[in-house]
Amino acid sequence: METAIIVPTLQEAENIEALITQIEQTGLPFAEIVFVDDGSTDGTREQIRAFGEKRRVRLVEREGPDRGLAGAIVAGAESTAASLLVVMDADLSHPPRQIGALLRPILMNEADLVIGSRYVRGGATPGWPVWRRVISRAASGLAYPLTGVRDSMCGFFAIRRDCLLRFAKTAVGFKIVFEVIVRGRKTLRVREVPIVFQNRERGRSKMSLTEAVRFALRWTRAIIRRLFYRSPSVSALPARKLSHD
Numbered sequence: 001m002e003t004a005i006i007v008p009t010l011q012e013a014e015n016i017e018a019l020i021t022q023i024e025q026t027g028l029p030f031a032e033i034v035f036v037d038d039g040s041t042d043g044t045r046e047q048i049r050a051f052g053e054k055r056r057v058r059l060v061e062r063e064g065p066d067r068g069l070a071g072a073i074v075a076g077a078e079s080t081a082a083s084l085l086v087v088m089d090a091d092l093s094h095p096p097r098q099i100g101a102l103l104r105p106i107l108m109n110e111a112d113l114v115i116g117s118r119y120v121r122g123g124a125t126p127g128w129p130v131w132r133r134v135i136s137r138a139a140s141g142l143a144y145p146l147t148g149v150r151d152s153m154c155g156f157f158a159i160r161r162d163c164l165l166r167f168a169k170t171a172v173g174f175k176i177v178f179e180v181i182v183r184g185r186k187t188l189r190v191r192e193v194p195i196v197f198q199n200r201e202r203g204r205s206k207m208s209l210t211e212a213v214r215f216a217l218r219w220t221r222a223i224i225r226r227l228f229y230r231s232p233s234v235s236a237l238p239a240r241k242l243s244h245d
Ligand SMILES: Nc1nc2c(ncn2[C@@H]2O[C@H](COP(=O)(O)OP(=O)(O)OP(=O)(O)O)[C@@H](O)[C@H]2O)c(=O)[nH]1
Pocket: 007, 008, 009, 010, 011, 012, 036, 037, 038, 065, 068, 069, 072, 088, 089, 090, 091, 093, 155, 200, 204, 205, 206, 207, 241, 242, 243, 244, 245
């Protein structure tokens, strides 16, 4: 099975080189790293193009942020021939050395989706302020009855390409894993493996307390609607980016 690593980017110029280098240092036999950029203006695209001349790196450029982060991931999946995908952030929050642990259960045909989970034993989010921990855990916990997993807002996961394209075609914003699990729950084999989430060291953080609270309120409303009123579509869930928190 060939593996492609899909990395959505928005203003990540300072992180591109380190990310490519750390992925290469894992020694894993991946086919390509596919960066999907939504209009960065800080030189991200130029850097990726330059690396693409000598390394296994490709750039997918999108002009409008159609369906945000989820739309970018689907566009990356559609653009590659690899049958196995790893999705990760560009800012090194998701440790490349743990890619192998995500791929293993799929390669052994024991899972179709493997989540890099912050909320199973061995997972952690060191350095997060208390408010971020509380909001993130509460939001994940709330989704648990629908997903059966501890970290349904993760952005670091491995998945069979056919499953992603079957179950995530209409996903919006940051909640691609959540939607894949809810839509695919009857057939999809899902595993969680622990990861230690690293805080972004370079580039600008987009997370603030106000943003997190705003997101948590929308998320709560949408999950309750889904749980109690059986909303016909999980697409009714909040579309905001606020990736994985
Ligand atoms: N293509 C694309 N990438 C995005 C979009 N929004 C965020 N990203 C990328 O998705 C990943 C996760 O976003 P982050 O900004 O790191 O979100 P976060 O981890 O919640 O917050 P901080 O790391 O604190 O900024 C990063 O690689 C971003 O560059 C988007 O609309 N389109």
